[in-house]
Amino acid sequence: MKKIGWGFIGAGSIANRFIKGLVQVPDAYLAAVASRTYDGAKSFADKYGAKVYTSVKEMILDENVDVVYIATPHTIHKENTLLALNMGKPVLCEKPMAPNADLVSEMVRTAREKNVYLMEAMWTRFFPVMEKVRTWLNEGIIGKVSFVTADFGYSTPEDPSSRLFDPNFAGGSLLDVGIYPIAFAFMVFGKKPNRITGLADMTSTGVDASMGCTLGFEGGGIASLYSATNAETPQVAYIMGDKGRIEIPSFWCPKEANLYIGNNLEESFRQEHEGEGYQFEVMAVQDDIRAGRLENELMPLDESIAIAEVMDALRKQWGMSYPFE
Template sequence: MSGRKIKWGIMGPGNISRKFASDLIQSENAELVAVASRTEGKAAAFASEFNAARSYNSYDDFVQDPDVEIVYIGTLHPQHKECVLQCLNAGKAVLCEKPFTMNAEEAEELIKVARENNTFLMEAMWTRYLPAVVKAMDWIKEGKIGEVNMLTANFGFNVGWAPDSRLLDKKLGGGAMLDAGIYPISFASLIFGTQPTNIKSSAQIGETGVDEWFSALFEYGNGKTAMLNSGVRLSLSNDAFIYGSEGYIHLPNFLFGEAAYLHRPGSDVEAFKDDRELHGYIYEAEEAMKCLREGKIESSVMPLDETHDIMKTMDTLRKQWGLEY
């Protein structure tokens, strides 16, 4: 893809922002011009590492930078709402890292402001744009596995017993749901194109009050189901299987989208392998830049209404577990 170079700013130069920036600077379509952090010296170090022209210790000053067209927000989960609002109200387009917000109410507020301000806003659900996931969706649209009836998807890892870590801190939105579970939940939304009509779930709530792991059965009517598992204190296989009436698709380690395999009765397995050298965050950035060049205020790949609906589904799950942030 090529076109007018888009100028980026990054708010919150943490680990996820470092991965995003390392991809972004490889794009001929993008330029990282500014970085902001409330921690003294952190933005300057990040800007130096990625050759950004300016760094800010104040978000107020950062959003007034006239060169910044779009902001990637990689702050901690509970800060997303405040940061997105600050950018939108300054007229900056926004690509906000998942989870978009802490709950559906916050998501609804941000979407309302973006639409009222006629300003681009998108959730950074990077997996949607990975070539292997795109290939799987192409196979489905081409009818290669017939009608999709069942999905299984897992994403989990074991952070160990670290009660002081962000992942187990309830005040910081820790737990499986927002850090890991959102991926299979969003993937189910992508595959079925809607939210479940019925949800059955179970979660392990640990000593720090967060969901350490959970399982959920989503029902969509007509026998269609998604079985989803996630955890931050439980290592899982992290594969996804999409089962149709005429075959199935296997996405090993689906979150990272390195390969996709099409299985059809009586046919050899068709394999797609992604040999990219970058992390893969570049694809969501390219989508956001494409939207900006075309004058769009949201992406058709990750629509704002779907982001809001996914947050409502996650609220339903937390309500079943009695979990409030």
Template structure:
């Protein structure tokens, strides 16, 4: 691709997160919203007008087939990521897919295989990985600033009224706290401490059978541990604390979208470190995706395929321990 040209984006599914993403895309220096698609023509038109798209479609296939579009952001419920990503990849579109990339490891493996076969970019939209604060925390820890990590504590929770049909509680949309928000505490422990050697989890299941609470204990080969919690039943602090032998790092609420953090070395005063962020924070993953596409890179070196596979393997194991199987998985998908 000619680097002087802006990357042309398509957005598939015009729901809540799609609006936020489009708002940050408008800040991009290297990409532009070209098209959007909704199952509902009026919704597609309104979204397109609001976010200044060049065109809009009343179905997803037309977007996947649109010749002008380079990359498609998939912003549909969890249970459709696999199907919608495969549709776009088969049409040789680069794909940025909302988290979780797929429902299970089998789905993620087939998405990666489709991207490889079609020689296109595929990345899970874990935007947290690209936030300057998270990158800085990771770097400080790698450089031994707080010594050896011994424990990570992270939570993500909010109280929401039970609604069996909603995306959060409907098993057919792969609802539940783990896949929706528990993925963030899990992700932060994965990038800071690596894949655990031991996983123990307990969930409370809502009336629809999806987890409205999930508690996870991890242990790593170093002997260090993590305690993680996600919930749809109460408002929690949504912070991340990393305890090391020389001090502690705290990423305050809400840690997954934060622009600053605190460093407290043993016996010293707590210091605030401001890392900043642009827009709502999605800007950073957008610029990274644009740079990959402009340089013909098909896999991010930050949010790698391997990281997505590790994440989904962990969630598969946690769901197995908690007895959480989605309806489509009973049919073998």
């Protein structure tokens, strides 16, 4: 079987983490990297025997690039994605797919018009632990789910020069990490919410330092979610039903989930993995591409649009828009 060659756009922080998962997948390899700075990317690419381009377009054109991984800041995802899709190359785009739902919709529309694969890199979905959680949910072991809580907060000094705090780069905790608890609630309830309410505390640069939101789902079910760049939180998710609950420590990259019936621990599922766990997402994308699928069943494109719509609705409630909107 021919190995699948990946072309990265951007050689920053996530590119350096994601590659460690990619190299664990036997039929995947880094073919090329496109970077604004040749020297910076060269040492990265050399480690993996990949070519370096300073032109994104030339990198995508490289005959060894079978799939493009977009690892640039949120605000550049659309431009990169449209270029690759229009050139007929499948795309794995980092989360959030784009800063708002209009932009995400345009990306999805292009993928569908061109019949080219696109997925948002919501890597949480592909961990074996999440598969086990979905199995427990599908088997109805905890009964009807009424409540989900999930938090993703970390504390980092407010640095106006960082993309994280810069409104021009769609900064803020919501798009950086709040998307994880929101996507988690979507996965558990299997639909988009019909009620959305939230609050945020802002940084001095005008993006959300922290946010809390409540989502309500048709037929019953509430999610209480939190994200922050100014608080160290436990980063745990709970799913509560009328027969029991599931607890997932480090829910966004889990190695463990605990099933309780009533208040008794019934089963503890543990699955160690090498490194951070990006390999599961890489394998999912490769399986899709080899099977000729145009989107991923666990992270479908309509869901990426719906998640972006929730984040838009929250920002509207806070009166927070980005300068380019």
